[in-house]
Amino acid sequence: DGGITQSPKYLFRKEGQNVTLSCEQNLNHDAMYWYRQDPGQGLRLIYYSQIVNDFQKGDIAEGYSVSREKKESFPLTVTSAQKNPTAFYLCASSIGGTGNSPLHFGNGTRLTVT
Amino acid sequence: AQSVTQLGSHVSVSEGALVLLRCNYSSSVPPYLFWYVQYPNQGLQLLLKYTTGATLVKGINGFEAEFKKSETSFHLTKPSAHMSDAAEYFCAVRFTTGGSNYKLTFGKGTLLTVNP
Numbered sequence: 401d402g403g404i405t406q407s408p409k410y411l412f413r414k415e416g417q418n419v420t421l422s423c424e425q426n427l428n429h430d431a432m433y434w435y436r437q438d439p440g441q442g443l444r445l446i447y448y449s450q451i452v453n454d455f456q457k458g459d460i461a462e463g464y465s466v467s468r469e470k471k472e473s474f475p476l477t478v479t480s481a482q483k484n485p486t487a488f489y490l491c492a493s494s495i496g497g498t499g500n501s502p503l504h505f506g507n508g509t510r511l512t513v514t
Numbered sequence: 515a516q517s518v519t520q521l522g523s524h525v526s527v528s529e530g531a532l533v534l535l536r537c538n539y540s541s542s543v544p545p546y547l548f549w550y551v552q553y554p555n556q557g558l559q560l561l562l563k564y565t566t567g568a569t570l571v572k573g574i575n576g577f578e579a580e581f582k583k584s585e586t587s588f589h590l591t592k593p594s595a596h597m598s599d600a601a602e603y604f605c606a607v608r609f610t611t612g613g614s615n616y617k618l619t620f621g622k623g624t625l626l627t628v629n630p
Contacts, residue, residue, distance in 0.1 A: 404557075433617070440523065442604065442622040443558075450616065458617065490557055498608070500546045500565035503618055505557035 402427045404506035406491050411511045413485075421476045421509045423491035431496060432474040433503060436460060437488040446489075449474055478511065485513045516541050516609045520621035528629050533577075533592040535624045537605030540586065546608040547588040548618065549579055553601045561603075564588060575599070600628045 404425045413419045425432065431450045435443040445458030449468040463482025468474055474493075478485045488510050492503040521536040539545060546565055550558040562573025569581040575598075579590045588605060605621040 406557075409555075431616075435620075440622060442620040443618075444620075445617050448617060456616075492558075498616055500563060500608075502548055502560045502563055503558075503606075505550075505559070507557045508555070510555070 404491055404493055404504060406489075406506035406509050408509060409507065411509055413511070413513050415513055416480045417513075418477055418479050419485075419511065419513075421478070421489055421491075421511070423474045423476065423506060424472055425474075425491075425493045425504075425506075426472060427493055427495075427504060428471070429493035429495055429504070430471070431494045431501075432468065433492040433494075434458075434464070434466065434474070434476045435490045435492065437490055437508075443490065446476065478513075485511060487511060516607075516611075516619065518605055518607045518619050518621040520603075520605050520624050522624055523622065524625045524627070526627040526629060527595045529597055530594050533590075533595045533599065533626065535590040535603050535605075535626065537588045537590065537621060538586055539588070539605075539607045539609075541607075541609055541611070543609075543611050544581075544583055545610055547579075547581060548606040548608075549573065549577070549588075549590050550604045550606060551575075551601050552604065552623075558604060561590070595626075595628045597628050597630065600626055602626070 433448045434446040447466045449455035491506045494501040549561040606618040
């Protein structure tokens with residue numbers, strides 16, 4: 401079955417450590433996205449990529465970094481510069497990055513930093 | 515500024531009752547509109563989308579939404595709620611102006627509770 405796989409489902413880290421969240425898709429989608437979800441705040445865009453080897457900052461990119469070396473993969477690194485990293489992180493993809501293309505979501509990674 | 519507003523962070527209905535979840539957007543140009551559902555600790559699943567054409571859109575699980583340009587709204591309805599409908603619902607908009615056509619902008623979500 402085609403879909404988006406995020407791993408791990410739960411992640412625990414100590415403050416000051418960088419951590420990388422995995423996102424893999426086998427839908428052959430060009431565009432990939434990272435959103436952050438906090439209770440009562442909806443989803444906020446961190447980074448997006450419309451093609452391999454190219455990505456752009458979203459609305460809340462500070463303290464995060466990404467890479468897009470392969471079409472299937474879009475890992476997100478949460479750095480120690482992110483002030484409030486504890487959140488639910490959602491990866492998504494779409495056929496095209498514009499118009500009526502809906503986003504397809506993975507099941508998320510819940511990151512807890514203490 | 516372009517924005518998406520979901521009225522009511524929490525809606526509670528009885529099983530069998532009408533479900534109405536409200537979504538308004540701010541844009542002078544009609545955008546692309548979507549509704550998603552999220553069950554606890556899961557990702558978002560697409561319920562339906564409006565692009566162009568018929569203003570009443572049917573989705574999965576018996577949900578439908580009506581696009582009203584004059585009211586800049588895209589409310590989600592279901593005639594009869596089922597216990598399995600309990601979840602959080604998100605309205606999402608892809609604006610077509612202002613350089614925002616690459617992303618979906620999400621409302622803050624409405625948590626639907628269904629009482630037996």
